[in-house]
Amino acid sequence: MFLDDVRIFVRAGAGGDGAATMRREAHVPRGGPDGGDGGRGGSIYLRVDAGQTALHDFRYKHHFGATPGGRGERQKRHGKAGDDLYLAVPPGTAVLDGESGALIADLVAVGQEVMVAKGGRGGLGNTHFATAVHQAPKHAQRGEPGEERWLRLELRLIADVGLVGLPNAGKSTLLAALTNATPKIASYPFTTLEPNLGVMDLGEDDGRRPTIADVPGLIEGASAGLGLGHAFLRHVERTRILLHVVDGAAKDPAWDHAVIRDELEAHDPALLRKPMLVVFNKLDLAAAREAWPAFRAAMDAAGTGVVAISADDGEGLPELRAAVADLLPDLEGLEAPPDPAGVVVHRLEAAGDGYTIEREDGAFRVRGKRVERLTNQTNFDNEESAERFQRELRRTGIDAALRKAGIRQGDQVRIAAYELEWEPLEDDE
Ligand SMILES: Nc1nc2c(ncn2[C@@H]2O[C@H](COP(=O)(O)OP(=O)(O)OP(=O)(O)O)[C@@H](O)[C@H]2O)c(=O)[nH]1
Ligand SMILES: [Mg+2]
Numbered sequence: 001m002f003l004d005d006v007r008i009f010v011r012a013g014a015g016g017d018g019a020a021t022m023r024r025e026a027h028v029p030r031g032g033p034d035g036g037d038g039g040r041g042g043s044i045y046l047r048v049d050a051g052q053t054a055l056h057d058f059r060y061k062h063h064f065g066a067t068p069g070g071r072g073e074r075q076k077r078h079g080k081a082g083d084d085l086y087l088a089v090p091p092g093t094a095v096l097d098g099e100s101g102a103l104i105a106d107l108v109a110v111g112q113e114v115m116v117a118k119g120g121r122g123g124l125g126n127t128h129f130a131t132a133v134h135q136a137p138k139h140a141q142r143g144e145p146g147e148e149r150w151l152r153l154e155l156r157l158i159a160d161v162g163l164v165g166l167p168n169a170g171k172s173t174l175l176a177a178l179t180n181a182t183p184k185i186a187s188y189p190f191t192t193l194e195p196n197l198g199v200m201d202l203g204e205d206d207g208r209r210p211t212i213a214d215v216p217g218l219i220e221g222a223s224a225g226l227g228l229g230h231a232f233l234r235h236v237e238r239t240r241i242l243l244h245v246v247d248g249a250a251k252d253p254a255w256d257h258a259v260i261r262d263e264l265e266a267h268d269p270a271l272l273r274k275p276m277l278v279v280f281n282k283l284d285l286a287a288a289r290e291a292w293p294a295f296r297a298a299m300d301a302a303g304t305g306v307v308a309i310s311a312d313d314g315e316g317l318p319e320l321r322a323a324v325a326d327l328l329p330d331l332e333g334l335e336a337p338p339d340p341a342g343v344v345v346h347r348l349e350a351a352g353d354g355y356t357i358e359r360e361d362g363a364f365r366v367r368g369k370r371v372e373r374l375t376n377q378t379n380f381d382n383e384e385s386a387e388r389f390q391r392e393l394r395r396t397g398i399d400a401a402l403r404k405a406g407i408r409q410g411d412q413v414r415i416a417a418y419e420l421e422w423e424p425l426e427d428d429e
Helices: 171-178 230-237 252-269 269-273 286-304 315-326 331-335 367-374 384-393 398-404
Strands: 003-011 044-048 063-065 085-090 093-097 103-107 113-115 148-153 161-165 196-199 211-214 239-246 278-283 304-310 356-360 365-366 412-415 418-420
Touching: 003 286, 044 093, 044 103, 044 331, 103 113, 113 148, 161 171, 161 230, 161 252, 171 196, 171 211, 171 239, 171 278, 211 398, 230 252, 230 269, 239 252, 239 315, 239 418, 252 269, 252 286, 269 398, 278 286, 278 315, 304 315, 356 398, 365 367, 365 398, 367 384, 367 418, 384 398
Parallel strands: 003 063, 044 085, 161 211, 161 239, 239 278, 278 304, 365 412
Antiparallel strands: 003 148, 044 113, 093 103, 093 148, 196 211, 356 365, 412 418
16 A cells, blocks of 8 residues: 555653763862763654655554653763664654644755654753852753654655646556556456555657656545545646646546546646646547547637547657647756745744743643753752752743742642642842
């Protein structure tokens, strides 16, 4: 099965804890602090890899984690950084936030990458906290947790030319005739169950190598979810031109043509503004040859370009190639990503000093990037670190805001994953 929509969970590595050690040397009776910093945790990136065509790597494995940073050690030895993890995705992968559905990045070109979970910062060792008055601090920061989130990956194939049409119109036969691809072809509808891609040769002196996507046949109601084609309509969104293949030997080729037009429009009216060429197929059959003059007249009257071919015996293919060559942008244009595209990388979340306080079943919930980081990096088992944390709450005004919100001794304060009991500082004035 072709996988083009998956959910994955990514968790970056936590930063290593900073060390709170004191120098111990035979000839130095009371050494100062010598705790090294923790290493940063590994981050997770998605990167476009030309070798990938579908999201198969994510079929069975949905959870991905990067390694944590090492702990700081005595003698100011810093912990090792965690390894970053790169997950390969195919060109055309849209990355969406798993919860809000917001677009985080649209990865189009090979090599493009986006960080989806940032590794936690390593905690600072106690050497950073020595001051003239406090020369032997026992305080060291803990490493920050790594970011984690659910993501949705949605593949929107990137091809220069998209083949659309009713089932059995001959799209796969045409793909095979124009390119090196060898799709399955059969005389029944819905032969194609997953998109096929091929590279087209425009002739010896044309350096362009456009790609063609053959997608499952569309039927009436496809835009509303009927048939198989619906899930694949988004794959034609990003093609530069559309070839609309019509079975010339069908009962009413003009009606077939109108059905597909309506479905494209219902899915996204912008699809009808793409350069489109109608391909009247199966010209080798008598029924098609008979229907062709009237069909051509109708297309001419509507100002729609049309070419008659037989994908089977090759009649009309040189004309079709020439028409496609005319519609496509030049070499430089072909190398630029098709519209709408671009690696739209949105910041995952806004950083900042702001915070909010709300009541949460009897407790006080404090939210804010900065204060959550401070809390995560505090080792509450260490008295000195815990005191420092309290002073920091006071310095940033959060303590005053909590008092204003009516906090009393013994009330619970929740910050990040912590639940703390609020106590006024000893030296409170
Ligand atoms: N006589 C004739 N038959 C053709 C021609 N092109 C395709 N066919 C036949 O039409 C049938 C359907 O062809 P496919 O290429 O599988 O059609 P499709 O549009 O890909 O169909 P789905 O994948 O089901 O949407 C097959 O039996 C082909 O051999 C043609 O030019 N002439
Ligand atoms: Mg097919």
